[in-house]
Amino acid sequence: MIEVEGLVKVYDTLRAVDGLSLRVEGGKILGLVGPNGAGKTTTLRCLTGIIPPTEGRVTIEGFDLAKQPVEAKRRLAFVPDEPRLFDYLTAADHLAMTARLYGVEAGRERSEALLEEFGLADRSRSFPSELSRGMKQKLMVAMALLHRPAALILDEPLTGLDPAAMRRMKDRIRTTAAEGAAVIISSHMLHLVEEICGAIVILVRGRKELEGSLAEIREALPDLAGDADLEEIFIRATEDGKLR
């Protein structure tokens, strides 16, 4: 479970995230959407311990990220928007290192299975510079899934993937959630969010503008058509003051 209470992140005078609270139970997928500069990536970075929040509390499976960071991070996996891999490690090395970092029993076998699953088995000895953007993305996801995280956070997970790989990735995210992981996805691909997320949070200027399932959000906006899709909701939510 991922729990966020009153998350605030301030850069100098800019409030990038302003009092965000949310909760994702195991087995659920939450979609985090918002316009550019809404604070999505900052929120995800705070949730994964990359940057410290100015205020607020983040817990992963009950472990406070600030007070018990090692325990919390052991149960967490993050796939950033840009796959920044180590130039000097091969794909197999990345997985071997991840297995050791998270103490994955049978790490080798699981690495091989994941490489196979993501179609990287024949590229296991390739360096990141020899992989395409999509392959790097797949490797990042394989690294994230290696230790069967209880909380999986993905920032734009489908960027650079071909349609077949997109479908496989969506299936994999669903399977991971079905296995009990709490998943947060941040994406501009609204069809992805609509398709696989049970709950949606729309962030605007660091604040939670709307939250709930697509049906709940539609109900909260009675002036919208009953079959309004997420794109329509998103546009309404992000236009200045339309919802207030």
Place this chain on the structure above:
Amino acid sequence: MSPVLIRLLLLSIRGRLVRWLRMLRRPKYLIGFAIGLAYVGFWARSVLSGGKLGNSFFSGRSGRVEGDLAAMVPLFLAFALLVFVSVVWLLPWGRLGVPFREAELMLLLPAPLTRRQILQFGLLKGQAAIVTSSLIISLFAGTGRLPEQARLVVSLWLALTLLDLNKKGRALFLLRQREISRRAALARRLAVVLGIAAFWSLLAVSFYRPAAPTLDAMWQQRADVWDLIVTVVGHAETGMSGALLTPFVWITGLPFASSWREFAIGLPPVAAMVVLGHEAVVRSKASFEEAALQHAGEIAQRKSPSRRFRRLSARLRQENPFRLGPTGRPELAVLWKNLHLSSRRSLGRIFGWTVAGLTGVAVVPAAVNAPALVLGLAALTGGVVAVVLPLILTLSQQNDFRSDLRHLDLVRTWPVVPHRLATAEILAPALVATAAGCLGAGLFLAAMVGAWLRFAFHGDTVTHVFLPPLDATIMGLPIIAGTALIAVGLLPALASGMALLAALRNLAVLAFPAWIGSLPESGRGIQALGQRMLLGTVMILGLTLGLLPGALLVGSAILVQGYFSIPWSAWAFPLWGGLAAAPLVVEVALLARLAGRLWAGMDPSHEILDLGR
């Protein structure tokens, strides 16, 4: 040139300036800037006030180059320029087209701009470096008096602009050669070669014909070399040869103008050459766009740190420094990862090859009765490597936090106790540096053993300035055993000393991430100079303080030994090494804890991730 492009250039300069000013709002940048500015200001003041650098090269008759020689300098430089230009145009290879960055090409090529305008932009881009170079050269070589300094800057700017135009014109010529038919390219190449050959022939004939009788006579009379030079120059300056050299003398003579009048007379022809050169470049028919894209791609690849890894063999890709099991201390994975940055080869294999190599150094020269010089050089190399390489490696390698800060999105999510992560980061450079020290010491010892073996095999005593005499002893032990004992004794001190240096370096990285050169934007400008000076001072101070307790302990042990009249023995070296290392190990552990705290509490938003700016 399109006003839009000038505006683009000005905007990018303004953007850089604004970014830089914003950076100075933070105290640590401001401090670095203040120190850097003070240093540069002090240096510039000493130059401008006629310090040792201020003695002008270009100040003509009143400066270092006096009298006749000063008058000849422009001609010598003109001749050198002629040789340079001839050679570069004769060479059929070199850079193609005008260099642009990939981002610039993506912006400019689809824009509604003429190729002339894009080429002009390419030329204008180079002006920043040309103007800076002119200012710096004039600062070094000027008189320090403002009017002369101003003339010099303008003259140098024109000369460097002409060189730049020549370079780009040639690059476009070479590019065009590839585009036209083989026959046409050959004809153009032939025309260039024949043109240059004809010019030089004409120059040689026009110089030699009138000068030959005089020079022959002087040669017969064994005239003074100086007189010969004066005569050669006198003939070169006059007649047809003088006329041929005139355009080059115009360029090289302008910086030597001693008055505004002289400068005003010399300026128009040089300015006209710049205009002509500019027109020749922007009117080039070469399709530079494709070449520029290729060039931008090549530059990006050359700058990529991954370049060297791509060349590794399939076998080496399967090798790792050591076997990393899936369970155990997670921080070992960080050390394992960082060692890859130095080498993927297995540590066991490296050790095996090193031992084999050192055995070879000891045995082969002795077996073939090689000259003493071989063993002497091996000993010298070993000594230098043992002393210098560990220091260089610890400071220059980036197999620690320095490279991991570029991977924060990954590293910060790892479930590793912060001080253990810091220890792993410190250990990689320390281990590599210690290994280098051991290699040097091993080479030194191997050379000594080689000398001993040569004596044993051939009965020759090897004497060389870099090799200690074999019959010498160290505190009662034979020289080889004594040296080996010293090396072994120093090993813990070397390892912990390198760990201390690495710890200090990593601490600095975590305390001032933006001051470290491996991050974008850092490492340039006056503030970076000041930051480096400040960090260097702190590091040296920290290292000195860190080494002090160990030195005091060793000193105390020596005093106690002396006080109780315990006989001196080489066996004391391992003890001294251990005593020197013990406090260092404690210090490294404490620094690792501190680094861990910094890592845990670090907010990389501004300095590394560039957020919220």
